[in-house]
Every structure is written in C-alpha cells, then in structure tokens.
Amino acid sequence: MIQVNVTVDYEGQTYHTNVIAAKDTKEEEILQMALHQVEKQLEQFQE
Numbered sequence: 001m002i003q004v005n006v007t008v009d010y011e012g013q014t015y016h017t018n019v020i021a022a023k024d025t026k027e028e029e030i031l032q033m034a035l036h037q038v039e040k041q042l043e044q045f046q047e
Contacts, residue, residue, distance in 0.1 A: 001020055001021065001022060001023070002020070002021060002022075002023055003018055003019070003020050004018065004019045004020075004021060004030055004034075005017075005018055006018070006019055006030065006031065006034035008031075008034050008035055008038050010035065010038050010039070010042075015038045017034050017037050017038055017041075019033045019034050019037065021033065
C-alpha cells in the first residue's frame, strides 16, 4: 500500500486529499478515488 497526495479540481475549487492504494493501482484509478473522496467530504460538510 502507498499513500498518494492528490490535488483535485472540483467545481472550480482546488482540493488536496490523500489516497491510500495498492502499489500497482493505475493513476486513473487513484484520481477517481480522490475525486470520489472529495465529493463525499463535501457532502458531509454540507449536512
């Protein structure tokens, strides 16, 4: 497992998040995981 620091542009804002993934995870998958994580965090923040 590795920890990857990812910068995501979401709805005109820039967010930084960490993703923990297997070493052989493709970059595309890591970016999708980061985007999903940012979306979930924003949903929780808005509640």
